[in-house]
Amino acid sequence: MIENISQNKVFNGWQKQYTHDSNSLNCAMRFAIYLPPQASANSPVPVLYWLSGLTCTDENFMHKAGAFRKAAELGIAIVAPDTSPRGENVANVDGYDLGQGAGFYLNATQAPWSAHYQMYDYVTQELPALIEANFPVTSVKSISGHSMGGHGALTIGLKNQSAYRSISAFSPIANPMRCPWGQKAFSAYLGTDKSTWQNYDASYLLTQDKAELPMLVDQGDADQFLTEQLMPEALSAAAEQHGSKLTLRMQPGYDHSYYFIASFIDDHLIFHAKHLQG
Amino acid sequence: MIENISQNKVFNGWQKQYTHDSNSLNCAMRFAIYLPPQASANSPVPVLYWLSGLTCTDENFMHKAGAFRKAAELGIAIVAPDTSPRGENVANVDGYDLGQGAGFYLNATQAPWSAHYQMYDYVTQELPALIEANFPVTSVKSISGHSMGGHGALTIGLKNQSAYRSISAFSPIANPMRCPWGQKAFSAYLGTDKSTWQNYDASYLLTQDKAELPMLVDQGDADQFLTEQLMPEALSAAAEQHGSKLTLRMQPGYDHSYYFIASFIDDHLIFHAKHLQG
Numbered sequence: 286m287i288e289n290i291s292q293n294k295v296f297n298g299w300q301k302q303y304t305h306d307s308n309s310l311n312c313a314m315r316f317a318i319y320l321p322p323q324a325s326a327n328s329p330v331p332v333l334y335w336l337s338g339l340t341c342t343d344e345n346f347m348h349k350a351g352a353f354r355k356a357a358e359l360g361i362a363i364v365a366p367d368t369s370p371r372g373e374n375v376a377n378v379d380g381y382d383l384g385q386g387a388g389f390y391l392n393a394t395q396a397p398w399s400a401h402y403q404m405y406d407y408v409t410q411e412l413p414a415l416i417e418a419n420f421p422v423t424s425v426k427s428i429s430g431h432s433m434g435g436h437g438a439l440t441i442g443l444k445n446q447s448a449y450r451s452i453s454a455f456s457p458i459a460n461p462m463r464c465p466w467g468q469k470a471f472s473a474y475l476g477t478d479k480s481t482w483q484n485y486d487a488s489y490l491l492t493q494d495k496a497e498l499p500m501l502v503d504q505g506d507a508d509q510f511l512t513e514q515l516m517p518e519a520l521s522a523a524a525e526q527h528g529s530k531l532t533l534r535m536q537p538g539y540d541h542s543y544y545f546i547a548s549f550i551d552d553h554l555i556f557h558a559k560h561l562q563g
Numbered sequence: 564m565i566e567n568i569s570q571n572k573v574f575n576g577w578q579k580q581y582t583h584d585s586n587s588l589n590c591a592m593r594f595a596i597y598l599p600p601q602a603s604a605n606s607p608v609p610v611l612y613w614l615s616g617l618t619c620t621d622e623n624f625m626h627k628a629g630a631f632r633k634a635a636e637l638g639i640a641i642v643a644p645d646t647s648p649r650g651e652n653v654a655n656v657d658g659y660d661l662g663q664g665a666g667f668y669l670n671a672t673q674a675p676w677s678a679h680y681q682m683y684d685y686v687t688q689e690l691p692a693l694i695e696a697n698f699p700v701t702s703v704k705s706i707s708g709h710s711m712g713g714h715g716a717l718t719i720g721l722k723n724q725s726a727y728r729s730i731s732a733f734s735p736i737a738n739p740m741r742c743p744w745g746q747k748a749f750s751a752y753l754g755t756d757k758s759t760w761q762n763y764d765a766s767y768l769l770t771q772d773k774a775e776l777p778m779l780v781d782q783g784d785a786d787q788f789l790t791e792q793l794m795p796e797a798l799s800a801a802a803e804q805h806g807s808k809l810t811l812r813m814q815p816g817y818d819h820s821y822y823f824i825a826s827f828i829d830d831h832l833i834f835h836a837k838h839l840q841g
Binding site for chain 1: 626
């Protein structure tokens with residue numbers, strides 16, 4: 286059961302928001318979907334899942350990325366989930382980088398987080414099943430995201446290579462085991478045994494095996510979080526170990542904002558379209 | 564004296580926010596500017612002024628319109644002022660449609676509003692002088708806006724036809740003397756003498772004389788404010804009286820939101836570029 290709460294026509298398609306009771310997260314969740322004009326029961330379209338960054342909801346990408354023109358042209362649906370479970374009964378703490386708005390796309394194992402923070406299951410299982418049951422889309426999908434959501438897109442894509450056609454990211458937290466944001470979140474959600482962290486670290490995963498999925502990563506070189514938090518060089522080095530297909534583009538002068546995403550989202554949509562429709 | 568408070572690279576140009584002490588408004592004001600990559604001291608670019616709607620600031624257009632790609636391609640700067648004077652000492656009331664965030668682009672004559680609410684002078688005189696003195700732009704300009712800002716663009720453009728090359732609007736308050744938003748604002752800012760209102764009513768102005776400037780207006784037919792507040796049919800009828808060059812496009816299914824603006828902003832930029840660069 287999903288309930289529509291808003292809809293806006295945009296570039297001849299529709300941006301819509303829905304709420305539903307999530308089984309995996311044990312709370313009400315909201316997501317947004319863009320359905321391009323091509324989408325109909327007789328002509329279902331492939332889906333790009335977009336995972337947002339710290340503090341975001343389902344709305345940031347839809348408001349600010351400027352993705353609709355190209356998505357409408359290419360005939361790709363875009364689904365943007367929220368970034369964590371939400372609500373009064375959901376564990377939270379002060380600060381923007383842990384708790385609500387900061388789910389890190391993993392399955393928490395530690396109290397009090399484990400009762401709701403199961404974003405990995407939500408994004409990989411529950412949400413695609415819900416989308417495919419309720420909208421004119423195929424099961425063909427790719428995944429992308431920004432910052433914490435770039436980490437989510439890379440780790441989820443790498444661990445589910447048969448489920449997705451391609452992976453991309455803007456300014457991903459590429460090596461979370463080694464940065465303050467990742468260490469804080471993983472300690473809280475997963476506990477002190479760092480062997481459980483590896484499973485959610487894109488750079489670690491790429492050291493283990495060759496990735497067959499194509500990956501496109503854009504990173505601004507004026508990003509205020511580049512050195513301390515993002516570490517794209519670790520991702521790049523790990524990808525080289527087994528010849529994984531990573532294209533990492535350092536974009537001069539760009540920062541961590543949606544202005545950066547808007548500037549290059551068309552490239553990502555074209556990249557995914559090639560693999561979604563190939 | 565203007566002070567830079569933020570800057571983000573976007574589509575190879577720069578979106579920047581500034582504050583300054585406004586003489587006409589007698590308070591500190593903020594504005595945003597997009598400078599396309601072509602803009603330099605040796606190659607100044609023309610400017611499109613964008614006037615936002617009720618509740619907006621200088622940020623809404625920059626965050627949500629998706630205008631940078633085309634503005635960068637065409638080499639047009641975009642300036643977005645705030646929608647009213649601001650601050651603790653500036654008159655205000657509860658509600659979104661009068662006071663701060665609702666300046667209506669006029670010069671108030673009534674207390675307590677007249678001390679600060681001089682948005683007409685700010686947009687027509689002070690702001691362009693400031694922009695032309697501080698940025699690599701020419702004095703060639705056009706004007707556009709949304710809702711209350713569409714009203715502002717039409718009335719300011721029509722009353723200053725030698726200052727602008729072209730006018731456009733999304734969902735403008737086209738006949739404010741006859742709608743609740745306009746009547747409330749004009750009563751407060753201008754008083755009960757309705758002869759003073761005519762000067763700020765685009766539909767009235769078009770009944771007085773032929774407009775030589777080209778005008779492009781887009782209006783969604785699913786706009787929740789269409790019938791009660793916007794009245795594009797009055798604008799259209801007035802334009803026909805003297806053969807003014809108005810293109811009014813009713814866009815099926817579109818509402819009053821920035822999703823609508825994003826869908827057609829490229830058309831407006833192309834329209835203005837033709838006149839700015841002609």
